[in-house]
Every structure is written in C-alpha cells, then in structure tokens.
Amino acid sequence: MKAIGVFDSGVGGLTVVKELMRQLPREDIIYFGDTARVPYGTKSRETVIRFSIENILFLLKQDVKLICIACNTSSSVAFPAIASHFKVPIIGVIGPGAKEAVYATRNKRIGVIATTGTVKSGAYASRIRQLDPLIKVTSVACPLFVPLAEEGWLDNSVAARVADIYLKPLKKAGVDTLILGCTHYPLLKPVIKKAIGSKVRLIDSARQVAMETKRILQDQGMLNPAARKPRHRFYVSDNPQGFRALARRFLGEPVGNVFKVSHV
C-alpha cells in the first residue's frame, strides 16, 4: 500500500505526523522537511508557491496516496492556488483548524496567531467567515515565536515578554478561542497560555488534520488494511542530524530513517 505524504518548511510538521501516527497507526508515512530553505513565513507568496510545488512533486515521486501540507504558511498561501491541480487528495491545515475553532468558540471572537505570510493571506479569517459570518476574527503575526522555539527558549523571561507584547491585541479583543496558526507554536503553549489567560481555548490543527485524512482515506477506500508495523521515513533538505534531535522532542520518541535530499 502507498504511504501518506506530509511536508513542512522544517521540523514543526512533526506535530501533524504525531497525530497521524496516533489516529492511523497502520499507515506508512513519508515526511519531507525543507530545512535548507526554512522559514517560509517571512517569504513572498510567489516563492512559497514555488517551494510548495517542488515539495509536492518530491512526495509524488515517492508514490504517496495523499498529501498533508503541515505548514500553515504553505497551506494558507499555496494550497488555494495549487491543490485542485493534482490527482492525489491534498489537505491543508487551515480548513481543519478553522473548523475546530468555530466549533469551540462561545462568544464568537476568535484569535489567530501565525507567521507574517499566513496573516497577510487572510486565509484563517476568510475560512472562518465562510463557516460563520458573525464571528469576529483578530489576527496577529508573531515572527519571533519560531526563532524562540528553535532556540529552546520556551518558558523564560524573554519568551514571556514577547508573548505579552504579541498577545495584547487579542486580549483586548476578548477572544475566547485562539488558533495556534504555525506548527512551532504548540511548543510555546505554557507562555502563550499565561499571556492570554487560562480560560482561552488553544487550537492547533494537528488533531483535525489527522481526522480529515482518515475520513478521506476511508471514503476513497484507500486505508491500509494490513495489521503490520508501519514504515515511517523522513527526508530533509539540510542537516539530518539536527532534525533527528528535534524530532525526538516533537514526537516523544526517536526516529530511525532520516535522509538528506536536494530535490531542487
């Protein structure tokens, strides 16, 4: 049986892989992290689309049956432009995250924190408004969160101060639900929770993305029926050693097969 393909600008998409492993324990997974060109969140629409197409073509060469775009920037900027052109189903993280947030909010005020690229695209806000036009969405770009997470400063005084500054407009807007619109942000949950208040519900899309993947594979009769140990393979465009170390932090278990490729 064919594998599920997942790509991200770097290592953050492993939060989606973790959830796929949990909900679809029989499925093979092929992951590609574009660590040579990370980050995507600060780059132009045109470039993010080009990188995303190259990543999709790489996964298609590995003969995958479905592709998850784990990267929020790719999902918001490239997905609408390209997803319908390919034969395999392609799933982004925006739709599933928006759906879960709309389901969770009580006061119809949702906050979105994400990269500059994702916020500029307006993808979360417009998807949420499609689902419920009465919901007020407040979006804030948080460009320092990714480098903080990569530096491992997850819960120190700098992280706390940065979170306070970024989340101030969301607090003021009175949101009761906050979408963590970047795969790195779940690592910063403790300071984000402290800054926004413990009553605000934090949404990351990984769980919903895995549910949608399962639903599509079921609908199309593409689930792997064999009850055998699945194969998980990881490809990166740079620094497989660094990836292996971070992957352990994200997945909570060591990963075996990490290969370096230069697909561009």
Place this chain on the structure above:
Amino acid sequence: MKAIGVFDSGVGGLTVVKELMRQLPREDIIYFGDTARVPYGTKSRETVIRFSIENILFLLKQDVKLICIACNTSSSVAFPAIASHFKVPIIGVIGPGAKEAVYATRNKRIGVIATTGTVKSGAYASRIRQLDPLIKVTSVACPLFVPLAEEGWLDNSVAARVADIYLKPLKKAGVDTLILGCTHYPLLKPVIKKAIGSKVRLIDSARQVAMETKRILQDQGMLNPAARKPRHRFYVSDNPQGFRALARRFLGEPVGNVFKVSHV
C-alpha cells in the same frame, strides 16, 4: 569597466555596500541577496557552501571583477573551502574583521558574537590566533539577534533582555573588544553597547572589507579610472519590495534598481 560583486544571505550585506560606496565612489556595484533562502546562519556547512557557490556563479555571469562575501556565515564556512578556486579575487569578512579587532584590543581579550554557523566554524578565533597567539577569544552564538533586527525591535525591553543574556559570558570574560560577526548586528548597536558596557570597542568588518577591496583593486590595476556616476544594481531571490524598504534603512538613501532572479 567591470563592477564589484557583493553577496549576502539577505539584506544585511548592504552595510558593506554602504562602505564600498563611501571608499570607492567611482565603482559600479552588483549586489545579490539570497532572500528566498535566508538565513544561512542556522544551516549546515554543506548547504552554506552549495548556496555560496551558486551565488558566486550568479555574480560571475554578471561579469564582476572581484567578489565580496558580505555574509559572515558564508565567509567563515564557505570562503576557506572555495575562494582559491576562482580566477577573480574573492574577499570574505572574517580576515578584515579579525585584523581590526587585533589592532584594537589592549587587554588581549576579544569577544565574538555571530550566528550558530559562524561560531561553530571557529573561523574568527583561528584567524585571530594566527595574528596573535596570546589573544584569548570568547565566542557566543546569538541566533535571536537576526529575527529581532528584522522585526525592528532594536531598542525595546525584549532586545535589551536578549542582549543581557547573550553577552553575559563575554562580560564575565572581560573582553575589551567585541566583533559584531553578522551583518545584521550593527542595527542592534545601542542595546549591545548597553549590555556589554560603553568602554568595550565594537568592531564591524564593513570598513576593513572596503579597505581591502580598494587595496586589491589598486594592486591589480583594476580601479575604475572614469570620474562618472557609478551604477549600483541589486538582485534578490525573493521579495524585491521588502528589500527596497529595508535597503533604505541600511543605506540611508533609496535604491533604484532592484531585480528579482531565481538563479537556482
């Protein structure tokens, strides 16, 4: 007459361009900023070498007479491996910066702040020791300084706190001279000065790099003799609009010709 070529991972190399314009006002300059793949400082040696060679080949296609590697990470990681293979003279920023610091220190204790890649390479420390084996060098990687500078948080409480944390070991080491080993760092001079103390001499290599460029062009009879208005052209691999805005901040004057290229 041919132009001087300059490349950097992004916009930071314009500090070198500014100094070249000042010291060599008759020379044409062609700049390439690899804004689609920035930053280099967190990436592997192998990848930084590949990117640097691609950038050099791009500049050679523009028929330049000399190449300045303005990026500290490229200069420390790629320059020693590749510079001698090309016919045109190639200048990195490490040698000139090290020379100026050795000249400036009184107590023979020099600090280096730079990207992870530059610090790992040990390039500054080994160059300084070649010049004076009695000098003690303390190097610290400051991965959050580049995103802080790009966010424009140059002098707020977060920048101050980050600088305090990073510079603590250098204060403890009692350095009297500090190399700003990344082209972005001069933007953060005020908080760096506050954190390390106003008596410590801050060195950025731009001035020395321009002096060495002038010396080589003079020695080889390649200076432009014509007293006419020089041409300055700027190429980037992503987001020329964003580059134009930042370039104004770096150069102190607007830039006209910014072109987008995808050389890879």
